[in-house]
Amino acid sequence: MMQPPPAEPGMREEEVDTPALLLDLDAFEGNLDAMAALLAEHPVKLRAHAKTHKSPVIARLQMERGAIGQCVQKVAEAEVLAWGGIPDVMVTNQVWGARKLARLMALARISRVSVCTDDAAQVAAIEAAAEAAGVRIPVLVEIDVGAARCGVEPGPPAVELAERIAASRHLTFGGLQAYHGSAQHIRAPERRTETIAQAADAARRTVEQLRQRGLDCPVVGGAGTGTFRHEAASGVYTEIQAGSYAFMDADYARNEEAPPFRHALFVLATVMSAAQPHIAVVDAGHKAIPTDSGLPLVWDRPGVSYAGASDEHGKLTVEDPSLRPRLGEKLRLVPGHCDPTVDRFDWYVGVRKGRVESLWPVAARGAMA
């Protein structure tokens, strides 16, 4: 069941029912503008990652500022975007299974859809699905640029797979997917620089080898909020796949040279218990604000720490009892990791200058298939 919205337009922020997913619209729009300005200096395009926001509304706001399309991780996310009118959606992931591929091909009738692969058997399955649906789609080869997760080795194995795609009647070779996920969260800027330089070298070498075999590589995609300035300046990446930049989270802010974006996403929580002098308990535990990338921060309340999350309780501690939030008080929490936090809610509550301005559904909430 979809949960009812926790607010109505016009309400004051203090009236919003909790826990709620709050979007500070001034900060959010500022982040979208800042990314557009930063990328304008480079010959790259933004293909923003919708696994963060899961919203056709936000996708459209990104595209109004120059993004050429959207990325997703799952077919079910691609459906929500395509059904919501987004004209260009790339699945930056492998898709396995005839039912999922048939759903993806059905979308190719209403939007440009593309998908990644790292296996010849997957290429054959995608070709069969495209043929059955009577469509033709671009397929990218994912190369492992150091994250040791998905992707074939750069160089000859990637070229071989690209040739197989290009030789498939209902597929076109769409380019290289060269995302280094774990690099996003490396704390030291010089180590991030070095890691992405190596990834860019691997991509560049593969593009050259493709060219030697007569294959043009229209796209080299990758990058996230932690590293995009390096990929943008590399001269080899053509599409930047950042997502978190729109919201920012506590984990990205912990990088030594944090990205130039403001915290725009919060979980609004209420103090529901304050029975002990050094403890206040809020109604947002890790079911509301996942802790996979660390605990949340308490916004704008020096001396108050979010010290522990259980399922439905967030335990705030203070060293000085006079700083303890009072029973019933509403507090903004900065998520440790924005992506899974968004996916816990059905609604964005957009606020500006202390008032609720908009309600947008997290339309691809739970779209994991």
Next chain:
Amino acid sequence: MMQPPPAEPGMREEEVDTPALLLDLDAFEGNLDAMAALLAEHPVKLRAHAKTHKSPVIARLQMERGAIGQCVQKVAEAEVLAWGGIPDVMVTNQVWGARKLARLMALARISRVSVCTDDAAQVAAIEAAAEAAGVRIPVLVEIDVGAARCGVEPGPPAVELAERIAASRHLTFGGLQAYHGSAQHIRAPERRTETIAQAADAARRTVEQLRQRGLDCPVVGGAGTGTFRHEAASGVYTEIQAGSYAFMDADYARNEEAPPFRHALFVLATVMSAAQPHIAVVDAGHKAIPTDSGLPLVWDRPGVSYAGASDEHGKLTVEDPSLRPRLGEKLRLVPGHCDPTVDRFDWYVGVRKGRVESLWPVAARGAMA
């Protein structure tokens, strides 16, 4: 939006779309029966915790085996159970806010609802809401038996709050809530024993002091899957609030003396990438199988480890490449923590002897308000 069901009754397990929340019905029913048998030896009742299962269907199956009602943490969960026909629901938590309290009182027209408190101002707010709705509900005093989260101190502070409840025209004193959450996950059995002995002593002392003041304490509630045998044998607890026992998870199984229940809950996942000899990547990362209590286990596949979770990727590693799961293979994963895992899905897929037998909605999925 609610996601479509990933299966239909009659399908083979291998045909279920992934990721999916799989319930092994034989193991699940065995766990329900085992708990009923274990508690039959003691003068306590089961009030199973629905924060784990979030399903009126499962609540009913527990009550058919003797459970006297259900616990929840949130008003929104209470609504789903009461609307689903469950006649007795206790909110084992504090509730703050006039809107939430009004919703809770509305439920008192169709089910017996009760709620906890640890603050005199909350008692006044609950009384006002009950008066406005023209209902009368039981309110329990939560005491802190060692978890240092919610709850007043045992003894005089608890008695004072109980007297305040009893003196409220639309409230009755419902008893003591004496749950020790952190004790559930203490690994060494002797330390769990000792911790619950202290909790039971605190509750017993408070019950005696209530009696001295002329207040009968009809309920002492608490306990979870990690400790319930101690509370059941204590002679002071009257209601056992275990929830995870129905499913079991990897974290409870890591306790040195694990509870006598079988793993019944799994996330079914598909290998979507196997491009490297020691790695297979499944389509269930921490958005599908939260890692707050540790990584999942790969079921029935010795030599294969779930080594890391990102948002939508689960990285499996093998030391021996011949054991690597193949592309497209479906694997059962045992969640590290069943409660947040259930809350990631819209559907239970009930399987028996390799076939899908039932689909039940996770009706209170996302019910955090």
